[in-house]
Amino acid sequence: MYKDIVQHISSCINCRKNKPSRRKPDGHLQSIEPPRGVWECLAMDYVGPVPESKSGYKYFLVLIDLFSKSNWDEKLLPTTYNYNTTRHDSTGYTPFELMFARSPRFMFDFISPPSVPLTTDTYRKTMQQFMEHTLLAARNSNLRHQLKAKQRYDSNRPNPQYYIGQNVIIRNRSLAMNKFSSKFIGPYTNVKQVNNKTYVVQNTKNNQQTPITVQDLRSI
Template identity: 95%
Template sequence: RHNSTGYTPFELMFARSPRFMFDFISPPSVPLTTDTYRKTMQQFMEHTLLAARNNNLRHQLKAKQRYDSNRSNPQYYIGQNVIIRNRSLAMNKFSSKFIGPYTIFKQVNNKTYVVQNTKNNQHTRITVQDLRSI
């Protein structure tokens, strides 16, 4: 069974379960006309798309909950001094991981802030995962 749809590839291709050797012992199924087969396939594909969409939404929600369970939710106020993660391309093992000091200038949304360099008044937009309070 596929994770996102809940069906096997055979079931998606033929809109029925595969027949195995023991299934031939049972009475044969009634052959379908092309119109009824087309309608059956169309209904099955609509159902499959809804099932896949619902499964994907459920998996996304679970993944978000797992990710958020390991994250803290720090709150900073305007004017607070912070340091930011060094994302420089020239960073090596002797470089400091954080640079600063910076001052919180504005809160854009729940997880994003605009910080101002205290030395040259340059503004940088940064997320809370790259901020540390001093």
Template identity: 25%
Template sequence: MYKDINNYIKSCILCAQFNPRRQKNPGTLRPIKPPDGVWQLVSMDFHGPITPTTQRGNKYIISLTDVLSKFVVTKAVRDNTAQTAVRFLKEDIISKFGTPRCILTDNGTHFTSTLIDELIKQIGATHLYSTPYHPQTNGQVERYNSTMDAKIAALSNLRKTDWDDQLPFVTFNYNASIHSSTKQVPFEMMYGRSPVLPFDYQDTNVNISYDSEHAKKLSQFLSKLNEQARINIIKNQERYKQRYDMNRSDPTYNIGDLVLVKTINIRYKFDVRYEGPFRIIQTITPKTFIVQHVKKPTLYRQVTTDVLLPIFKRIY
């Protein structure tokens, strides 16, 4: 009788849709393997809207971070449209730093438009997406955003309407500081030299010398920095994964399984916490799936295991 009651409760779809989950979200962490070199993989995102709007009308920040070096490029912009993203890539990234090999973004409409697709095809890069339910995949930019906000707020005027004036200085400070993950300075990994800071040129003596082995030494220096950064990133990922995976279940799903999908934005207390039912129709990775709504066959979603809730089959 106990088993029957337990199965009846577990198989109640309506109950599962509204009940809050008491345990940690399921699914162990799968960190992104750091690339072999700088500009092999970059992540891009919009941050905002930021209030108040600046005197120039800017209310968003678009950021691009190199996954290996952690070097960041930022720009204050008025909107978060695809046109703005394309202009940023052309004018502030490709024309100044060259073409990145892979660009990681979320699934926002500003990054999934035909404008972005056409540009990425033209430059020969690869476009990778993080799922809307799993922002940790694109966590590079998000971690910078949280660091940046506090510093910009501290430097801005009382009305906070000049934060776009402070953005370049905060970004340079970030790039010129030792990163906690790589234990390296992003600027050095990007340019192969130390950043020149204000007042560094107080010594008026200028020494101009020629080194015929400069290119070879620079290549060796950058290779050493890149390798050490990769080692430090992997060590940091292992420590974080150990903490993240602690007391966390690691369920497996198969094609055909029925599941509920966690609602992204719950506005009211009585809103449905899990939508569905959905059926798993494709496996992208062991942790990422394409699901199809059972009652709305035209509705598809790309999801990860941490937002899925299995539907138990009722025995009778």
């Protein structure tokens, strides 16, 4: 009788649509290949809406360089300092001058010039050696970090594969969804595999195609 119940539930589409999942979302981590230098690969996101500025702006764009992203917090202080000591067109003064009623003193005001200045060729060679070493070390560090992150993410996580032509249901992402709505909708037909985590499914009623990841898919 137990086997009959299990078989009935596994073949019941309505059961599959409404059964809650108590495991990690399906699909192993798909890592982005680490870039080989700065400005080669950027991550982009929008933030907002925020309180509207006098010029009418409500959103701002955040760009993160995926090669040099790990030390962004170290750049906050010099970035803030640079902003506060830069003259604004609207006021004609720097924020520092308006706040403290005097000009800021820079670190160059406290140091003496080197007694033996570097030649252009020596400086170029020194910087080239430094950058070659730094870029290689940063890339290797990124690779190690990605490997550890993938191992943690994939641990005890199912990674199902769906074949072309297989009937599936997809997670209900409707804004009008309530507690009595089905957690999954369908059926759909799997028509294409984009990568290890992403498929293209087709609605069996109107033939509309939708790209979707394995964490939002369920077989029927």
